[in-house]
Amino acid sequence: MTTTLPALSALAQEAQPAVGEATGTASLAWLLFALPAAGALVLFLTGRRSDRWGHWLGLLTVVASFVIGLLIFLETVGLAPGERTRELALYSWIGSGSLNVDFGLRLDPLSLTFVLLITGVGSLIHLYSVGYMSHDPGRRRFFAQLNLFVAAMLVLVLANNFVLLYLGWEGVGLASYLLIGFYQDRPAAATAAKKAFLMNRVGDVGLALAIFLLWLELGTTQYNEVFGRIGEVPSGTVLAVTLLLLLGACGKSGQFPLQSWLPDAMEGPTPVSALIHAATMVTAGVYLIARTNPIYDLTETGRLVVALIGVVTLLIGAIIGCAYDDIKKVLAYSTVSQIGYMILAVGLGPAGYALGIFHLLTHGFFKAGLFLGAGSVMHAMNDDVDMRRFGGLWRKMPVTFVTFGLGYLALIGFPFLSGYFSKDAIIEAAFAQEGWQGWVFGGAAALAAGLTAFYMTRLMFMTFFGERRWEKVPAHNGEAYHPHESPATMTVPMIVLAFGSVGAGAALYPVLPEWLAPTVGELRELEGGALPHAVVPWLVVGLSALGVLAGYLFVGRRPVPVERPERVSLPVRAARADLYANAINESVVERPGTWLTRILVYFDNRGVDGAVNGIAAGLGGSSGRLRRLQTGFVRSYALSMLGGSVLIVAAMLAVRFA
């Protein structure tokens, strides 16, 4: 690996594809984000007048985007691989001296893949939301914000320069903030939104600094020029850029050490959790690293850090996921863990970029499906999320059960479903690394696969099987539970996504790496490493089977207490406390920050304000005294003029003759 690195990086740079002008259908690419943006604008501006039809408009704009995206995709597929990278310059966005940024779009295999994912899954989730939000008085506002999100996310992936990417990056952050805090009357939602926003800002600062650094070194923010000339940048700076980009990716994608906002973000409506916090926005970090692969190709250290972050996160997510009883939080930690896999994959460099995107796509299908299923369960269960109150629901909601079950099987890597192809490929690539990295990365990834199987099996048993615990207790709002299957607007998207969960892996596995090659380079299969390729699938399937078995033994076979047991072992306690992530954040960041604020406020009050007030008082006092000179008598005015004249004449002569 080390020896091949220079050759690889040279290859990657040469492989920068020629950029063509976008013509034909592709020249309509601006409509992709303009339509949802226009939808959002209309919904925001018309207010209550559009309450009755607003959600259909929101759905329509996203479906239209999907159709356009599909047409552009089909057109691109018809081109030779070398011509598939095209750009569409819309207008000059910022032009000031040496900083010039175009509002331009890059249409290449990577961005088009994301366009289809975002608009496709987005359309399904919009449709689902029509049913899910039907009783909510804020439905129009919800669709406006959801449209805003789709528009911003499309800007993010379509941008052909870093500044425009940043615009989309901030836009999705804003939409995410608004949607997490959608239930404005719940303090928990407001807190979660604020937490997400703040932790995202930490990452955003990293991304912004990376852009500044690139501009400082290269004087441009266009992908083309940056990637073409990144070789001129000193290696230390390249490493700094990759680490800063990684910080941005960690913030947006909920990776260690910025992972703790993502589970809290489940306070938002469930369709939001499915679209933004599972399928699309949180994968923006993976997109960022895959997009900037020419930069990461140059620094092995940078990629190593990326892979380590991914490994740590996937373990954290899997461990904590085992301990929660809240169905959405389990899925959220599962998301954290799965994105950890993707980050690990892109951290492996040319051997993993395409695999990361591959897993991102299959995960988009099955995790969105799982969240929609969870939403369907909540819809049936008076919006409760505590799995200890569920049980035996499979008879009551068969469609939800089947689609959720397929998503579950895909996630745990049941052979020949989506997750089996994408996750196993990553674990294989991890085991194929040389030396300790192969053992550590591969071992952790395989172990987490077993944990995934355990916590998901636990979730399945607690929700759909066993005793009907909801018959014994009233819901949180005091009423009795009346579980029922959800309406068609909700089940149809779940069924469609279930097909994706089953078939996406098998369908994409043979074609995706080749399709993405113009953007992320050829997928390199490494030979050797810690474990040979043939062994890994057996190992992973075996570990997963163990996980399922453990789930059955610990949860499926025993009665589940409705009240959460408090006397539990130390690891469970740690996992329930999010592995103390919040405590660490509080003691390392929040408390010192609070103290720093207090010190600064004190200094500001006493020092700065004191000086300012003192000066102001001094000026006011002198003004009051000087004012008396303005007596209103012409004689004294004339005297002051005369005095001034004498002084000026004297000064002039003094300056001249001194």
Next chain:
Amino acid sequence: MNAANDVVAVLAQEAITAPAVDGIAVAPLLVVLGGACISVLIEAFLPRHQRWPVQVTWAGLVIVVALVSLAGYALGSPQPVVTLGESLSVDSPTLFLWGTLLLLGIPSLLMIADRSVEPGGAFIPSAAERAASRVGGGGTGGTGGSSEHADRSYGLPGQAPTMQTEMFPFVLFALGGMMAFVAANDLLTMFIALEVLSLPLYLMCGLARRRRLLSQEAAVKYFLLGAFGSAFFLYGVALLYGYSGSVRLSEISAAAAGSTRSDTLLFAGLALLLVGLLFKGSVAPFHTWTPDVYQGAPTPVTAFMAACTKVAAFGAIARVLYVAFGSTRWEWRGVLWAIAVLSMAVGAVLGLTQTDVKRMVAYSSIAHAGFLLLGTMAITPEGTSGTLFYLLAYGFTTVAVFGVISLVRDSEGEASHLSQWAGLAKRSPVVAGVMTFLLLALAGLPLTSGFTAKFAVFSAALSDGMAPLVVIALVASAVAAFFYLRVIVLMYFSEPAADGPTVVVPGAFTTAAITLGVLVTLLLGILPTPALQWAGAGAFSG
């Protein structure tokens, strides 16, 4: 003096050759002065009740024709010419200043002509007329809605509290004087122009319909101190003639550059000359008249005076320093540094404790005079263009400010005490909003002309090696911003007084004047490039 040489020359030739006149170049000046003379005739021959409409139309026509002829001449990007026996220099700054003066003349004239804000117009010649007006017109009730009275009474001579229509020839003469002042190529022409512009202003100050004693006191003060200042100016001219043997600016410059004569006359002369000029520009320590006169004069006249006199005075200062004393700048610059600092400090600090809006703006104008001095001291193209742009921007903002001030009234006339402005935004959000915008422009916030103007002047001063002065100017700007913001805070965050003033709904004239001022302030803040380019089209020449 210069005439002596001419007399010798004339005797030698035994024939008087008329001086060459570039009629097209000086047409705007001729139009204004000629129009002023005809305006006097109108006053003499038309019956009283016809004068107002005719005079307003005529004065407007004169200014427009002058502007058209100026534009026609300037658009041909002419070479600088020196004409009228070398007494006037029509160069690029002259054209810009003429344009500025004529453009500022339009809103000033509109405000002076207005008869709806102060029913019947703001000007009457004597207290008796006012008493008559009280009996006859009943317009002293004084707030909006009584314009009907004014219109009706106007048609009935004898009862009518009609305004003094002599105002219009005064305005035209003053404008003509200012235009000659900024174009003067020798000091004698400059002196005559100074008197031509000053005398009508003294008179106009004393014609207020309300608070007549204050108005007349202001007129007398302005006249006495103005005469005093003129005497200094004339003495300075005499000394400079003694030094160089000429009153022509270029010849003074040539003499200063290449002679071995004693410099005492030169610098004493410059000092005295500057006293006269700085007096007109209300620069401390020659500013003492400014607050009293700004407060006492009728507000439309204050607007005219504050905007146009400032343009004329600083146009002349810039020309004198640039053309005649550019070569000796290292000697006099230190003194002007001190004057600029003093002016900025006096304006900013004394403005803090003012309780009258008009006096507050007067102190603000003293501070602005200090800022302007920075631009004139930089003997560079950037300094000249910055000064010219500043004058244009400041003029329009100031006219609009006084326009707004004239609208806030109670039964006694204008309610110019600051406490009366409390809570104005609750009753008149539009007027308060406009005033806020204008005050922010005076404070120099971005997106207003005030920012661009300050930036232009300060950057010119900075690049000409006056960094410490720029720092002081910025501090003074910050201090001055306080009293602008205080008015804004007062308007928006105070409870209105129970029997507070009302805001008159202005007639078309004042509305147009304020709108024009606000639009130019906004436009020069957003799109300053054309005006900056025009201001930088060429340097002073002589």
